[in-house]
Amino acid sequence: MLDLRFLVLSALAFSGINNAQVDLGIASAFAVLAGTAVTNTGSSTTNGSVGVAPGTAITGFPPGTITNGAMHLADTDAFQAQAYVAAAYAAAAGLPPNTDLSGQDLGGMTLGAGVYSFSSSAQLTGSLVLDGHGDPSSVWVFQIGSTLTTASAASVLLINGGSPCNVFWQVGSSASVGAATAFVGSVLALASIDAVTGSSFNGGLYARNGAVTLDTNNVLGGLACPTTATCLYKQYTCGYNLVAARGYNNAELTAAANQTGPIPPLTTDELLQVLYYCNDTANHIVGNSFCIAGCIAMPFRYDDQCAM
Template identity: 35%
Template sequence: MKLKIIVPALAIVFVGLVSSCEKDELNDNSADMNASIENTADLSSNKQSDNTKPQGTLKVVDLGVAGNFAILSKTGITSVYKSSITGDIGTSPITGAAMVLECGEVTGNVYSVDAAGPACITTSANMLTTAISNMQTAYTDAAGRKTPDFVNLGAGNIGGKTLTPGLYKFTSSVVIPTDITLEGGPDDVWIFQVSGTLDMSSAVRVTLSGGAQAKNIFWQVAGAVTFGTTSHFEGNILGQTGINLKTGASINGRLLAQTAATLQMNTVTQP
């Protein structure tokens, strides 16, 4: 009689143990599944983070139609033969007669508001009006950028320096007496705000490294710009006053002048 009572009791204990083991196994499987889901979510989150990594906040200056030109001027372009200009050139509103150069010095189009000037002139007054307006808007944009990364670096003397991407503000003139390097990637942007003049000494070079591109470099200059003999420059010049290149100087960039651009056996290459 006692045996009959013990056997059912043992059966109940056995069933309870089996049920408990199955429950623990289910809990373990559920935990593993949750961990797997969390890991997948983490991987997805990391992947999204990599794809949306910011590339910098400084935006290029929009040149508009002015960006189609290697040299654009409101009051004239002159050259001491022989300069070599790769890219379009143009003047407006002044007459084409203010472009004093030979057609053979330009690999590109020569635009004017009228038929005066070099024999190779193409008349396009409306387009030039737009280009000049865009040039002035670009100057205002560059001059108005806020929160500079560097203010009056080197007290205006940037010779010998390696310049990283960013916004540079100078409340005085800027001189480049020795070589400088602009170091950054192909999408990086440099904007230089210069309230005075910009002068680069003879035989001095601006060099790009790390994939930096001249098309992403903007020099907004209120005063006159002067490059010494056989010097080399990189970037777009937005000049409120004259841009003057002395004998043998070269630039990989654009000369966008609200007055005149003067050349003396120079090389100008639109980037």
């Protein structure tokens, strides 16, 4: 009955939360991001970049390997990603909780989408099941006042359409994930993250002020949920055109004049610069900046101007 109560409560309260409220932005291109240092032992693998800022120490790559990403030591990308992590951390911490789980072990629970809070530490022993109830936009946010600790061989399982890109663990201190644990979701820790030997992650590891320590882990980062957006600019219909991070392509603009609707999953470069444009009723676009009715095409982040 306890699990059923959680499912009912979270289903009733979920209507006010969506994945746009906890936005990792360009940080989603990072599998691992630390504030002071990233230290690896053994043959860890990451899908996504590994970075540190403001610290400058990354060790253990190799033997660790990075796929679909690069190493970023206190460079512009790492600092920008940390800014997004700080914003995502604050957004997650600021959501009104649906259910207080303080003092309870997450092991053995089945939870629907919602915001779950712990006044101090959180513990996972055994398996936690996250049930999406057939809704791929279901979001889970765990607000943890101090530490997050999992036992060895613990697991987080997603069922019925839930997506790992919509699971967030906001940790007020440090996180320690036990050996051979299969973990799901992005960990946003104020201090450090310790991934014990053999643990695996379907989500990114983001330590704002401390270190991330790896030991023969698999970190499947780079999780950015597909995003949809629509908007109106004065009386004109707005569309979108994804362009490279540098320069505009007028031919692409013209060809895309009638496109509106879903924005496909974005690469890192595309996320840095999404070109929105407007077209008049005759669908004319002149140059890279203006259309003949005086409708201005300008570059800006889609989530700055469009309702999500």
